[in-house]
Structure formats: C-alpha cells, structure tokens
Amino acid sequence: LGLGALVIIGLDLFSLGANVDVGHTDPTAGFDHPAALAYLQKNAGINRLEVTTDVWHLWQPDTALLNGLYDAWGLYNPLTLADTTRYWGQVWPRSSVSYNLLGIKYIIAGKAGPPADGDIVPVFDADPDINIYLNRQALPRALFVAHATVVNSHAAAWDVLKSPGFNPVTTVILEAQAGLPKTDTSPPAEPPAYDIALLQYEPRTVTVGLTASAAGYLFLSDAYYPGWQATVDGRPAALYRANYAFRAVPVPAGAHTVQFRFKPVSWTVGLTITLLTLAGLLGFWGIVRWARGGAPPAAGVRRGGL
Numbered sequence: 001l002g003l004g005a006l007v008i009i010g011l012d013l014f015s016l017g018a019n020v021d022v023g024h025t026d027p028t029a030g031f032d033h034p035a036a037l038a039y040l041q042k043n044a045g046i047n048r049l050e051v052t053t054d055v056w057h058l059w060q061p062d063t064a065l066l067n068g069l070y071d072a073w074g075l076y077n078p079l080t081l082a083d084t085t086r087y088w089g090q091v092w093p094r095s096s097v098s099y100n101l102l103g104i105k106y107i108i109a110g111k112a113g114p115p116a117d118g119d120i121v122p123v124f125d126a127d128p129d130i131n132i133y134l135n136r137q138a139l140p141r142a143l144f145v146a147h148a149t150v151v152n153s154h155a156a157a158w159d160v161l162k163s164p165g166f167n168p169v170t171t172v173i174l175e176a177q178a179g180l181p182k183t184d185t186s187p188p189a190e191p192p193a194y195d196i197a198l199l200q201y202e203p204r205t206v207t208v209g210l211t212a213s214a215a216g217y218l219f220l221s222d223a224y225y226p227g228w229q230a231t232v233d234g235r236p237a238a239l240y241r242a243n244y245a246f247r248a249v250p251v252p253a254g255a256h257t258v259q260f261r262f263k264p265v266s267w268t269v270g271l272t273i274t275l276l277t278l279a280g281l282l283g284f285w286g287i288v289r290w291a292r293g294g295a296p297p298a299a300g301v302r303r304g305g306l
Helices: 002-017 027-031 034-043 082-089 154-161 265-293
Strands: 048-050 104-109 120-124 131-135 142-145 147-151 171-175 194-201 205-212 216-220 228-232 235-237 240-242 246-251 254-262
Touching: 034 104, 034 131, 142 194, 142 205, 147 154, 154 171, 171 216, 171 240, 205 216, 216 240, 228 246, 235 246, 246 254
Parallel strands: 048 104, 147 171
Antiparallel strands: 104 131, 120 131, 142 216, 194 205, 205 254, 216 246, 228 235, 228 254, 240 246
16 A cells, blocks of 8 residues: 555656656856846835736746736736726726826836837836836826725725726715715815825835825725725725726825825634633643543553662
8 A cells, every 4th residue: 555655656746746847057147237227126115017918038026026016917826806806807908098007107118118008118128038117197006095985895996996987086986874975066176285104114014205285095906905004194994996906195285294004813713712722722731631631640650669
C-alpha cells in the first residue's frame, strides 16, 4: 500500500507539471524599470496607474505594489471583489466618466504611442521598453460633491452610473439605506467651494482634511466593503456605497477631518473565539496536570521508603 501510494503521488505530480511552460528568460526583468519607477514615485502620489495595455511581457503586474504605487487593477490575484471587477470590465473607453472616476493619471504602454481613446499624452520615454503617458482627464481620488442621487437598488446605481448625463464632479450616486433621505433634488447652480488635503493614506486607514462652503459628501474612489467605518472629527459617521462600488461620507459645511478605518466585525469575532479557545485549552491542560499530580501512586509503588 505504501509503494502504491508513492506511485500514485508521483504520477499526480508529474502529470500536473508535464505541460508547464518553462521559459528561459529572467522573470525578474519585468520589475527592473528604475528610471520609470523613480518618475512615478516623484509624480504619481496616490493617483492610479493602468498597465493593462501591451506591456505585460515587459512590466510585471505587481511592479506598482512593490514600489509603493497604486495600480488600478490592484494586486494581481484571482480573488477579486465582484463589484470592482464588474466596474473595471465596463469602464472603457478611456475617455469615459467611469474610467476617469478611478483617478488613473498615468498609463504604462509601449513605444508605439499613447492609447487613442482619450486625452492622453506622452510624458516619459527614458525607459528602453516602455513609455509613461499622462491621462489629462483623470479625476482626483477624493472629491467633494454637494448633490446626491439616491436609488433603490444596486442595479439601479449601475444604470445611473452608465447613463450619458451622469457627472461625478457634481453628483454622487447613493443606494437607499437606513438614515439616508430618499429624495432627489437638482444639483446646485454653482458647485460649492472646497479644499481637500490627504493627511494619511495607508491600507487600513485613510485620513482626509476637508474644508467646504456647503454640506455635501466626501467621495473616495476606493472599494466599498463591509468592515470599513468612517468618522468626522472623531465622531462616527455614516458610510455609504457610492457610485456603485466606492465610498462616500456625508460632511457638514466648514473644516473637518474625515477618517476611514478598516475594522471588520468578523476580525473581532474571530479573535474573540480564538482567545476563548486558547483559554479553554490552557485551562483543560491545567486541570489535567493538577489531576495527575494528585492521583494515588500506581499499585506496587511505595512512597517514602525502600
């Protein structure tokens, strides 16, 4: 049986690897773009990059992640969120509102020239393999919007988002939930004056300074996901799913600090269960040790004598 198991395991491993495409080029070469990366690290900030062009054989998909930059597709991983995956599949062309709402300021592409489906111009060509192009229609990652359109379902939010008249600079799409007014009014004739300063941007915490002349919504083009919480000036604030896949927080007029923090309840529940389980195991181990230490000696064994 043991020999049979070894034969089966061997056949399984060899059949799995038989058709693997083994290359003879250095796979790390696609990460080696020092001049281009230095340019992006100096100029990109939190603006996103797009690399889904003709350069995947020259620019490794996770290059941005390894160098503190932000790729629109994020981590190259099959475990993607349904809403953001659907959104990304429908953003084209690059001149569309949906594409520019993602804050994609720079596009990595080949030497043949910029993509032709947007207001895109070359800004860097000192790399031997790729060029960097500037998308002049890109919107900021954080926007302040005074007007909201409230819809009754997730599907309805998608329909409004894809409608020709939607303008994310003046309107944010919110999905009806408890505490959210279900009324819709016309956008103000003049957008309110506002100023946004990014104070902190980390994987689990984003802090934004906002000064606005009127009440409205701070929109952040980061994925909406259960576990994200928001505060305004340190006090809990509502966090809405906005523009189908992103986040928005209502903010009154004036100067405020808005913070997004990822604190999922599932993590707290899991940690509590883990600690209780560990405490139970330690307690059980202690009881067993105590019981064995107080048990009478085995038959035929005398204590304290020869």
